[in-house]
Amino acid sequence: MSSAGFDRAELGAMLVGLRPKLHRYAARMAGSAIEGEDIVQETVVKALAAYDGGALVERPEQWLFRIAHNAAQDHLRRSQRERSRITEADMTMIEDLSASAERRLAAAASLRSFMRLTPAQRSAVILVDVLGLSLQETCEVTGATLAATKAALHRGRTELKAMAALPEDMAMPKLDPEEERRLRRYVDLFNARDFDGVRRLIAEDVQVDVVNRARLNGKKEASTYFGNYDRLGDWALSLGFVDGQPAILIRDPQADDTVRGFVLVDWCGEEVVRIRDFRHAPYCVVDADILPVPSERA
Template sequence: MSTAKFDRAALEAMLVDLRPKLHRYAARMAGSAVEGEDIVQEAVVKALGAHDGGATVERPEQWLFRIAHNAAQDHLRRRQRERLRMTEADMTEIEDLSASAETRLAAAASLRSFMQLTPAQRSAVILVDVLGLSLYETCEVTGATLAATKAALHRGRAELKTLAAAPDDVPLPKLDPDEERRLRRYIDLFNARDFDAVRALIAQDIELEVVNRTRLSGKKQASTYFGNYDRVSDWALSLGFVDGQPAILIRNPQADDAVRGFVLIDWRGDEAVRIRDFRYASYCVADADIRAIDG
């Protein structure tokens, strides 16, 4: 696609098509499907802003991955300010590994496994083995040299092999009693379709996001969200965890009760002040570590 044809409409269409792939990268870099969506949203805003500011775009897909990569790096730096930074020794010569087995291993690895890698290793493994970029395209996205990219890829692959052989017994996180009480009340009222009572639980200044669809501000706007649920029957809510966070799981009773989405709620006392509904972000559901408490 030439720069002359790459107008805003083309960029917006490409962002829609690439969003699942951008999320796969961002979620694995952050170790969280939820934080991955935050990174993607930041990258989308930056890409549209750069385009509107007259940025020259020669290879749009690589350009978008570079923006997502930089957004992920910024996110990690913010998160790690109070953590010990990981270090990585230099390797100057390395032999490329066969990609087929490595690709299967990386695709199956959990987000927790990727967090055991250094950021450089994470980037290299995700871009090459999960998303299928070449080494040279990966260098273009990350800005690293070919030697450094090969070294990070080799070490990351080796670490994932080690982690894959280790037991994955992770205990269920503990749920705060007050948080459990609030969530169970919300779930019970929602499942009973008592949406007037559910609306009574949300704050006047509620911020509600249906991820990948819309944002609603204030109680009046947010009330339409509940009406949309009242018109369909392909859902039932239950309690669980998503990436270690207390969450409401959206199950589909018409498809073997499979989890089709999840909802995260921030509270101020007993009032919901922020709701994020991931029902229409299937790419987040695919990447998330979802663990049920009920059922």
């Protein structure tokens, strides 16, 4: 046992169990299911490092959300999305309006809607109305005062209500012709189960991240990844966008072509240098803004 009061195996199990909930918070803070997963991975690394360093932990779940909150804040600063923080003036007497209507509104709001809130408003609304934390627990996670938390929650809810009345911007992003050509070639080979052809596309030092499962380095290890797909029959690939990024959608032909995951592919010239496969991270699919390319619609 460490000074944390629980062993490393228990921490690992907690991280697995909380991962969807942590992602729900991180994705809404970042405005992207993909970037939310990056924040979750950073949270896992930092939590394990803190544990190994003998961190004192009284409330493990709040502690993990505090790490995720700080990781999200760092991410926002790195992305230069930080907005001005709200003041606490005259907000100490605001009532907690955690009614079911607010909770339904926050749960249904798109990731893009959350990005229109300040980080403080975003964090308060997500923690209270989406994840169900109390005001006191939210203060513990964010480090903000009760007055500031109430102010952020009130103003965030007000902004979301105003945005709910506005039409969503559903303009379809467009694929760059070269990007589309490369992706279609990859998808066509995959759907034909021509995995030898797919292997010819990947670089010798390719990196494969099967999110929430494994990381593979190099062409030899990547063969395991392709071999696993070759043994399965519950998938078909098509082109689309995930959070505005070109992506390959993993559909389940046995379930009305439901999108069950997605893949991001990075190229260097005509070679694939990185693959990120979200098939085993269903919580990312739930939070992602997924659009099929029109010609690919079922």
